[in-house]
Amino acid sequence: MVRIRKRKAVEAAVELPAELTQARRFSKTRSAQSGALLEDYVELIADLLSTGGEARPTDVARRLGVSHATAIKTISRLKREGLATGLPYRGVFLTQDGQKLAARVRARHRLVVDMLLALGVPAEAAEADAEGIEHYVSEATLKAFAQFLESRGQS
Amino acid sequence: MVRIRKRKAVEAAVELPAELTQARRFSKTRSAQSGALLEDYVELIADLLSTGGEARPTDVARRLGVSHATAIKTISRLKREGLATGLPYRGVFLTQDGQKLAARVRARHRLVVDMLLALGVPAEAAEADAEGIEHYVSEATLKAFAQFLESRGQS
DNA sequence: TGTGAACTGTAGCCATGGCTACACTTTTAC
DNA sequence: GTAAAAGTGTAGCCATGGCTACAGTTCACA
Ligand SMILES: [Mn+2]
Ligand SMILES: [Mn+2]
Ligand SMILES: [Mn+2]
Ligand SMILES: [Mn+2]
Numbered sequence: 001m002v003r004i005r006k007r008k009a010v011e012a013a014v015e016l017p018a019e020l021t022q023a024r025r026f027s028k029t030r031s032a033q034s035g036a037l038l039e040d041y042v043e044l045i046a047d048l049l050s051t052g053g054e055a056r057p058t059d060v061a062r063r064l065g066v067s068h069a070t071a072i073k074t075i076s077r078l079k080r081e082g083l084a085t086g087l088p089y090r091g092v093f094l095t096q097d098g099q100k101l102a103a104r105v106r107a108r109h110r111l112v113v114d115m116l117l118a119l120g121v122p123a124e125a126a127e128a129d130a131e132g133i134e135h136y137v138s139e140a141t142l143k144a145f146a147q148f149l150e151s152r153g154q155s
Numbered sequence: 156m157v158r159i160r161k162r163k164a165v166e167a168a169v170e171l172p173a174e175l176t177q178a179r180r181f182s183k184t185r186s187a188q189s190g191a192l193l194e195d196y197v198e199l200i201a202d203l204l205s206t207g208g209e210a211r212p213t214d215v216a217r218r219l220g221v222s223h224a225t226a227i228k229t230i231s232r233l234k235r236e237g238l239a240t241g242l243p244y245r246g247v248f249l250t251q252d253g254q255k256l257a258a259r260v261r262a263r264h265r266l267v268v269d270m271l272l273a274l275g276v277p278a279e280a281a282e283a284d285a286e287g288i289e290h291y292v293s294e295a296t297l298k299a300f301a302q303f304l305e306s307r308g309q310s
Numbered sequence: 311t312g313t314g315a316a317c318t319g320t321a322g323c324c325a326t327g328g329c330t331a332c333a334c335t336t337t338t339a340c
Numbered sequence: 341g342t343a344a345a346a347g348t349g350t351a352g353c354c355a356t357g358g359c360t361a362c363a364g365t366t367c368a369c370a
Binding site: 019021022023024025026027028029032033036040062063064065066116119120121122124125126127128129131132133135136137138140141144145147148 | 174176177178179180181182183184187188191195217218219220271274275276277279280281282283284286287288290291292293295296299300302303
């Protein structure tokens with residue numbers, strides 16, 4: 001006893017473009033997502049290097065809250081993608097590309113945090129939210145953030 | 156010929172708390188990430204249901220820009236987690252929990268988009284960025300966004 | 311009313327990003 | 341100088357979220 005149900009009600013009235021636009025947006029978000037982890041690693045490694053002169057897998061793991069095995073696996077992906085280098089048992093370093101990415105990511109992170117703070121978000125929430133938000137902010141949005149901060153006199 | 160290198164330089168001077176705080180932030184971001192996909196599915200299904208009265212796997216797939224097999228697999232996860240129901244070949248529906256989640260997600264999505272627009276971000280960039288940002292915005296930040304919009308007269 | 315088109319579902323592949331367990335290397339401390 | 345501790349690396353497990361290929365079901369329409 002299966003009920004019938006209509007399909008293809010109104011020929012969709014050339015509604016396709018909107019569908020495609022939305023699909024493109026989601027695709028873009030998925031791409032950004034796949035880069036997010038690498039960005040965080042590179043940013044953190046740059047931080048460790050500039051602070052203590054070295055970046056060791058265990059430090060990276062501790063700061064990210066993952067096991068050292070996970071950190072090592074991801075670092076090897078960084079190396080595979082040309083962002084990091086290093087010899088066994090000798091710590092991790094960033095390639096030119098890695099350093100360039102780190103600089104961009106760091107500036108973006110700071111801008112997002114500053115924006116949230118300027119809006120009155122409490123410091124810890126601003127830091128925590130920025131850790132996720134930063135990876136999905138386009139150039140256009142970054143520019144808007146910067147202009148807002150400028151118009152407020154905050155850096 | 157392997158060079159020696161110092162380790163444990165300064166006993167870390169009780170630097171651990173900061174480490175833990177940062178690790179907790181990253182963990183939180185990872186949790187949010189795992190919920191993001193389900194949120195988008197639920198939001199989209201609610202949209203299809205309220206617009207056309209039914210939500211079919213193929214529609215969902217087309218709007219998300221994934222294959223229908225991927226959509227079906229994720230929808231089955233929605234069902235497993237108590238957010239959706241439906242019989243074979245009969246479309247997808249939302250449970251009470253699913254509908255509640257959809258309402259929250261939809262409101263949040265709109266708020267993030269409105270905020271970006273208010274800052275002068277071009278419409279398409281605002282929509283695209285919001286699709287990612289929305290999943291990482293805490294209650295505190297949402298409140299700050301709402302207050303900003305209110306202070307600007309934009310509902 | 312039958313049949314081809316459209317849709318739905320299943321199986322099985324891959325990469326990512328978690329984890330634990332275990333083995334190996336380096337550093338520290340005695 | 342050696343033994344224990346700390347760090348590093350590998351193997352192998354799991355879930356997620358993509359995909360294609362193929363099989364089964366429902367619908368539209370001639
Ligand atoms: Mn981040
Ligand atoms: Mn960051
Ligand atoms: Mn989204
Ligand atoms: Mn959304």
